[in-house]
Amino acid sequence: xxxxxxxxxxxxxxxxxxxxxxxxxxxxxxxxxxxxxxxxxxxxxxxxxxxxxxxxxxxxxxxxxxxxxxxxxxxxxxxxxxxxxxxxxxxxxxxxxxxxxxxxxxxxxxxxxxxxxxxxxxxxx
Amino acid sequence: xxxxxxxxxxxxxxxxxxxxxxxxxxxxxxxxxxxxxxxxxxxxxxxxxxxxxxxxxxxxx
Numbered sequence: 001x002x003x004x005x006x007x008x009x010x011x012x013x014x015x016x017x018x019x020x021x022x023x024x025x026x027x028x029x030x031x032x033x034x035x036x037x038x039x040x041x042x043x044x045x046x047x048x049x050x051x052x053x054x055x056x057x058x059x060x061x062x063x064x065x066x067x068x069x070x071x072x073x074x075x076x077x078x079x080x081x082x083x084x085x086x087x088x089x090x091x092x093x094x095x096x097x098x099x100x101x102x103x104x105x106x107x108x109x110x111x112x113x114x115x116x117x118x119x120x121x122x123x124x125x
Numbered sequence: 126x127x128x129x130x131x132x133x134x135x136x137x138x139x140x141x142x143x144x145x146x147x148x149x150x151x152x153x154x155x156x157x158x159x160x161x162x163x164x165x166x167x168x169x170x171x172x173x174x175x176x177x178x179x180x181x182x183x184x185x186x
Contacts, residue, residue: 003179003186019173022155022164027182032156035182048155048164060149062141063178071178073186078148078174082166087144095186105173 003073005041006098012046019105021047026055026070063089077104079112148176 001009004023014021027035032049036042050057052071058064063074073090085108090096107118142149148166155164 002184003177007177014175017173019175020169021175021177022169023177023179024153025179025181029154029156029161031182033161036156045158048157048162050153050155050164052153054153057149057151057153058178060142060151061176061178062143065180068180070180073180074176074178076142076148076176076178078169078176080171080173082148082170082174084142084144084146084148092180093186101175101177105175108173 001041002039003095003098004045005039006095007047007101008041008045010098010102013102014105015046017106017109019109022050023047024050024052024057024071026052026058026064028053061087065092075101077108079108 007021007023011021025032029051032051036045036049052058055064055069058071061074061076063072065072073092073094073096075088075096076084077086079085086104088096103123106124107122110116110124111118150166152163152165154161157164
């Protein structure tokens with residue numbers, strides 16, 4: 001399974017806690033459309049695929065691999081007032097841990113609501 | 126809120142966003158459902174948001 005398919009699978013849970021996802025690559029919108037149409041797991045994708053054709057977004061978040069013109073595997077967690085609270089950057093050949101994305105979103109919300117710190121490996125039961 | 130409050134890469138080549146920074150504003154075309162539409166970061170104010178950058182469509186990982 002690809003990273004995007006894994007995000008698509010967990011997306012209903014993300015939506016359920018009131019959070020959203022934007023997937024971003026330097027591909028064209030046409031490429032995104034064909035990719036969705038030809039990938040069964042992405043047919044009914046609930047979140048947008050953003051086309052960073054100008055590389056401006058990837059550059060401003062410092063995740064542009066200028067040698068290949070592609071973005072790193074990078075995730076940013078942005079609060080409701082649009083401040084970056086966490087970021088993770090993975091090696092090109094290593095897929096991310098998608099359940100950890102969901103856990104981190106829940107933990108960020110919990111921390112913001114309660115002011116409580118969130119311990120190692122914390123999970124909502 | 127005005128876009129002027131966001132630091133744009135064109136205005137400051139040295140600035141790169143990291144933790145505790147205001148998320149740099151962007152707007153770009155996106156495939157959303159079966160539509161192509163312009164997406165703006167500030168549409169998502171009021172919600173936690175994950176920006177999920179990935180290298181390219183049609184890769185195995």
